[in-house]
Amino acid sequence: MEEDSSQLAAKPETPHNMEAETEADGEEQEQDPESNSLRQPLLLKRNRTLSSSPLALVGAKVSHIESLDYEINENDLFKHDWRSRSKVQVLQYIFSKWSLAFLVGLLTGLIATLINLAIENIAGYKLLAIVGFIEEGRYITGLLFFTGVNFLLTMVAAVLCVCFAPTAAGPGIPEIKAYLNGVDTPNMFGATTLLVKIVGSIGAVSAGLDLGKEGPLVHIGSCIASLLAQGGPDNYRLKWRWLRYFNNDRDRRDIITCGSSSGVCAAFRAPVGGVLFALEEVATWWRSSLLWRTFFSTAVVVVVLRAFIEICNSGRCGLFGSGGLIMFDVSDVKVSYQIMDVIPVIIIGIIGGLLGSLYNHVLHKVLRLYNLINQKGRMHKLLLALSVSLFTSVCQYCLPFLAQCRACDPSFPETCPTNDRSGNFKQFNCPPGHYNDLATLLLTTNDDAVRNIFSSNTSNEFQVFSILIFFALYCILGLITFGIAVPSGLFLPIILMGSGYGRLLGMFMGSYTNLDQGLYAVLGAASLMAGSMRMTVSLCVIFLELTNNLLLLPITMIVLLIAKTVGDSFNPSIYEIILELKGLPFLDANPEPWMRNLTVGELADAKPPVITLNGVEKVSRIVDVLRNTTHNGFPIVDEGVPVPGTIATGATELHGLILRAHLVQALKKKWFLPEKRRTEEWEVREKFNWVELAERELKIEQVAVTREEMEMYVDLHPLTNTTPYTVVESMSVAKAMVLFRSVGLRHMLIVPKYQGAGVPPIVGILTRQDLRAYNILSAFPHLARSKAEEKLY
């Protein structure tokens, strides 16, 4: 795995000695460990040893991450290949891109179906068994069975995660966000991760843990997309000719975006919501054609889900219940609200925002604590997961005994009481004709719990006491469950908490309001999601598609906007917090205001001098540079021929930028010349093709160069990207960052603003790391002082 060049460190003494820099950085941080510990990434070795997985959830291993090349590498070979592409090849490319979008949708839909089926059946038979024990009065046996089965299921999920794919733990959404921003987290989209994620998700959700399959489904969608685009798992790739079109980061980025929206769509059966989620929350770059392609993928997912529901409606899916494309259908609620109802709606929004940011804050602390535990080793990870499972099971089983049994009312829309697997009025330990409202909420799958608490026209169903317990329990579970080493989504825990608080609020409002209590639960869930995740438009559409009630839209919107505004004034969104915790170098959309006061020239001065290569370079120098630096791109500078019509002497010329991978390829292919000369185009084409150039795995250590070869020359011109993006040194960092992010760069060259003999044609090179606020501030501490004042702008 290569490492991205990051030349910006606080005055490193040995410019290209990675270890030295890392330690220097570590020290710098340790001087002041407490002052802003909440803002610091978890990793102390931050700068050069950025890790994809500082959280022990994904393994305590610190591994190098790599930036992605979203820029088109316009070198001679690319241009030639591109010119020589026939119409047929272009059609092949378009066709295979659409086919991939189709396949991503199809497979995501099928796997989502499989996961749903497995969960509903496993959890269903488990719950039916419990009902049996309860009916027979064997309460202790029931407790033991319930706890035991959940324990085993959690163990399966956790062992898989801990031993085979640490990256499969957690939701995976922050890493996908980082990938689409240009940061590649290792092992994130592998086949093992995919398998573990699927099985682990089934296990963890069936175990009744307070987590959802929604986040994991997004990750699963992205994994499928990535695997399809690269032609299979790393070791068994298909070498189809058609797939070679996707052997670049740009096309893979597009397909992974399709995958993530398919995942959201499969999770919530919300096709438009899926597209919007990818647009609002996940993706950094977006274009109209991508909108269309993601939409195609989600359409396929919906068709697959629908077909499967048709099949299941005829009873061939075991315990999988009926129900349509819509998960929590509240469309039969008569929504009628007046101006006065705006007041409770605003209150829901405000409280949701407060609770959401509080949740973010506390979860952040819990994750830091869990990280310490998880770093101690695999056994600790496992034990943590299993104790959470035990605690959850015991609470879910025992707490319903505290609730009073209530008599069934014949006006209830459903049969009451039931001993069925789902159902809104569970008999549990109650005498005939009575039901236990807390058992309805706790002793069921999470999906059913949400469905029950969202249920409308049932204002007397739940007691305040039961909902209070439900809310308190899920607050605790929501905090302690997320960080354990199993695949876990954040959506459902937040929906459960939010619906509890919403319904509670609806009860307290009592006769003041005309809104149904089920609606309060829906709005509470929405407000807490907006308060924690800070999405508005996509959440609104997801809720619209989830609840299938269009008249709810205006009040949902108000709730979401208020909750987001309130939440934003306290802390960043939960995904941003996780990104920061993991130390992933995510580039924000908006530059910090103090970045206007700094030029890229000053930034370049704080870095070691840039290393350039000549257009025709000696082999020994190339080997030397590759072995002793970790940079990923090197500017190519020629002794320039003077421009016609000018009187220039001793002119130099910026030819472009060459990638480390291409230098290594040139060495491996022995692209050597005995004398110093430029080559012809046919010579290069004989030696290289662009499929090979797209390979990035080769390392300099794997290439052997003989002593004679060391004295030979390499013509780097044909391999050089002649059109790198550049900025003049007087450019402000703020504007440079806008360029870097909106075009999607990996390297940005800095050219001098001066013209004259002896001025180098290039004064520096910037990478993602150099543009991160945290890194800049540690190199320019005086900027930090003005930071606090200008934060608001």
Added chain:
Amino acid sequence: MEEDSSQLAAKPETPHNMEAETEADGEEQEQDPESNSLRQPLLLKRNRTLSSSPLALVGAKVSHIESLDYEINENDLFKHDWRSRSKVQVLQYIFSKWSLAFLVGLLTGLIATLINLAIENIAGYKLLAIVGFIEEGRYITGLLFFTGVNFLLTMVAAVLCVCFAPTAAGPGIPEIKAYLNGVDTPNMFGATTLLVKIVGSIGAVSAGLDLGKEGPLVHIGSCIASLLAQGGPDNYRLKWRWLRYFNNDRDRRDIITCGSSSGVCAAFRAPVGGVLFALEEVATWWRSSLLWRTFFSTAVVVVVLRAFIEICNSGRCGLFGSGGLIMFDVSDVKVSYQIMDVIPVIIIGIIGGLLGSLYNHVLHKVLRLYNLINQKGRMHKLLLALSVSLFTSVCQYCLPFLAQCRACDPSFPETCPTNDRSGNFKQFNCPPGHYNDLATLLLTTNDDAVRNIFSSNTSNEFQVFSILIFFALYCILGLITFGIAVPSGLFLPIILMGSGYGRLLGMFMGSYTNLDQGLYAVLGAASLMAGSMRMTVSLCVIFLELTNNLLLLPITMIVLLIAKTVGDSFNPSIYEIILELKGLPFLDANPEPWMRNLTVGELADAKPPVITLNGVEKVSRIVDVLRNTTHNGFPIVDEGVPVPGTIATGATELHGLILRAHLVQALKKKWFLPEKRRTEEWEVREKFNWVELAERELKIEQVAVTREEMEMYVDLHPLTNTTPYTVVESMSVAKAMVLFRSVGLRHMLIVPKYQGAGVPPIVGILTRQDLRAYNILSAFPHLARSKAEEKLY
């Protein structure tokens, strides 16, 4: 009005003589007038005299258009102002931005309400009167009354448009699209335009013309936004201190985006659809915070509309009927479809795509023809509009007599027959107990016609013959109505046409299909819209919110995707066709493939040499440059101090870019120095403030400079944007265009790739015009040859 600099012309002999270039261009085109007449913009004087309104619909006047400055102009004054902004000012800015978003939503909602009320009442009383005449058997009087009233209403709309605001004709969406892309069309967002658009829209829609209020509402929303941001109409602007924050193109762009999505939301009562429409179709730049703000605006619109519907439900709105937030409610349709139903759905999509692209093709021809007529003068414009009105009225009134009366079936869900204003079973000329199905579709408002043809569970209501006539009539009307000089939207004509063809197809399918005929109509409308406008996601959401039926989503998606794909293989979308017709220099998202083979250096060579100014420049030279060129930005080049540590001699330095407006301001303010020296910061701050610098109206002709002053100097440094975006001359045009568009530039400087004494620090400057494919191809004809081959990529 300033004019954008466009230095790219085919070898002009007098570089700064505008007339010469324009004529040269005209000649060049006339050499080959027929070969690609469909692809040519309507204007022959293309290059320097680009017009906002070549179509006579908006006046045959050819006027100059201006590019917008979306880049942050980081000069010393800006930086100082920005540094000195207090927290209170920052909060003021944020607060007023949200207030504006709120006001835009509120006003758009209120005006949409007003328009709806007016149309429903005017058209309602008109139709009631007709019913009266028919009941009395006075058919001829009815015809005369109907035609006369429609004639008068059209006249009001057309006279207003022709005499007061030619820019109010048409939908306005292409111009908004161009504005958000960076092209300012003059008089597009004025107060007169707004008023004429409102009144004209009421007149034209009440007159029963085949056009909608949807497009105009988008324009109205944008007008409101623009007027609010600038503090009122041009001549009576409020000079509120808070509004000065919005005196720049960036903030205004954001607010106009809010306005356009509010407009769509008000038109379709589709808040999410409105946001997506702005995102997919209208806006060029987009960021997450904008998503949120537009969503807030649309939420306000929906709340206003809902409140108004509450009021109207209690009968206080005259003839305005009941109905909820949802326009065409088909939520009571039992949607059940099997795999086999995919086949008719695919057929609908394919035919929709074919018809849509055919419609685009023919409409293009019609618009070119209309343009010829409209250019002849105001009288011709008026006559054209009035003849279309006459034709429409006569057809709508007389054609129903051709239909056979049908007996009412007691199983019909509504009362039958009715003589009400709306209603699905109009008695018209039929005996009691019978209804005329064609009158139901034709003698009604367009909204009601759509509602009736979308009506479900009424498979026997319409005869094939009636629907055939309906479809044929609206095909003709849809083609001849759009180009006349009244405010006209494209959505409704296409929906009418599409629903006709869809229902027809449903009838032919007969027993083969399980889908309701109303659904066929809905899908037909969707397919034609996708086939013509080529939107998918936003259309899908609009249809979802329009029809309130979530289960329709998967099949709607399939239809939309197929129709768009089919349409795209024939011609561009209707908005792109109109943009091209109007000659608006819209920058596409994707560069043409042949642009990779051209460098910006070659482009700069084809232009006259760039004009630079010194950092401290003589007044006479500035006046000379301003009077004799039309460029809008001038690079500032200093005799540079050599960089420390280099051996440079005779070095030059690129200091930045100065705008024409700022040069004129400097002259007007007499910012003159007797000697050649650089100024201190306090001197500048005493003389200028950034509010004045934001003014763009001043012209060089309005500034008088005495002979003595001509010999003095101006220090341009503090007024210079020191951080312009630059590209190296070896950059390919394709990549430069991506940068230009994604960052939103007006000028892009080209720096040399060579370094050496005597090399100029700047080799050229590129503007929007230089990056347009059409302009490049006329300067580099050899590229055009390869164009055809590579088109597909």
